[in-house]
Amino acid sequence: MEQLKNKIMHEGKVLSDTVLKVDSFLNHQIDPELMQEIGKEFAERFRTSNITKILSIESSGIAPAVMAGLYLGVPVIFARKRKSLTLTDRLYSSSVYSFTKKETNEISVSKDFLVKEDVVLLIDDFLANGQAVHGLVNIIEQAEAQLAGVGIVIEKGFQSGGTEIRDKGIRVESLAIVRSLENGEVIFQEEEGN
Numbered sequence: 001m002e003q004l005k006n007k008i009m010h011e012g013k014v015l016s017d018t019v020l021k022v023d024s025f026l027n028h029q030i031d032p033e034l035m036q037e038i039g040k041e042f043a044e045r046f047r048t049s050n051i052t053k054i055l056s057i058e059s060s061g062i063a064p065a066v067m068a069g070l071y072l073g074v075p076v077i078f079a080r081k082r083k084s085l086t087l088t089d090r091l092y093s094s095s096v097y098s099f100t101k102k103e104t105n106e107i108s109v110s111k112d113f114l115v116k117e118d119v120v121l122l123i124d125d126f127l128a129n130g131q132a133v134h135g136l137v138n139i140i141e142q143a144e145a146q147l148a149g150v151g152i153v154i155e156k157g158f159q160s161g162g163t164e165i166r167d168k169g170i171r172v173e174s175l176a177i178v179r180s181l182e183n184g185e186v187i188f189q190e191e192e193g194n
């Protein structure tokens with residue numbers, strides 16, 4: 001997605017060989033018009049998948065997920081990162097380990113909002129090692145719902161998540177795939193359809 005890549009080129013900050021900071025439009029301040037275009041793009045790519053629900057994770061997945069939900073005309077759920085202390089029997093939950101933060105979060109979704117008739121599109125802001133996506137896939141399995149695919153705003157192609165998830169036969173659509181952040185420079189992977 002050209003508009004997104006331009007935004008990353010102009011406003012992204014390469015913090016290290018592995019970390020790209022995009023606080024000015026995605027992770028802290030949010031650019032609503034860009035989010036709208038991102039939502040449209042996800043909706044176009046999954047238009048024929050009969051999606052009934054979008055599942056994301058707080059906090060940075062919510063903005064792109066809501067915009068995709070708007071264009072697909074379906075509700076958006078976001079997994080919460082701290083399990084509430086009561087009524088855990090009414091929750092699907094899964095453990096997500098972050099290599100970046102070296103901590104484990106329990107993520108959870110109410111059984112009220114995800115049912116086995118659902119066809120689910122997962123959406124998140126970043127795909128790095130794929131732990132968040134694995135956790136969300138696990139929750140969809142618990143619900144016995146159907147997974148239509150995964151929509152990612154920025155995939156770091158040099159980390160293992162994308163390959164692992166695609167190897168499981170899951171469709172992954174990333175709007176920008178970063179091939180390298182070496183020497184302070186963002187290099188994109190050119191991909192058909194991007």
Ligand code: G4P
Pocket residue numbers: 018019020021022027057058059060061097098099100101125126127128129130131132133156161
């Ligand atoms: P993984 O799920 O793919 O395994 O990713 P990882 O544990 O490495 O990521 C932990 C957090 O850091 C996630 O946000 C993820 O979106 C974010 N992240 C990973 N790599 C980058 C990067 O290069 N740049 C930025 N800006 N973020 C990155 P989170 O903890 O869920 O936070 P949030 O959703 O509240 O923002």
Ligand code: NA
Pocket residue numbers: 057058059060061124125126132
């Ligand atoms: Na995230």
Ligand code: NA
Pocket residue numbers: 027060125126
């Ligand atoms: Na994030």
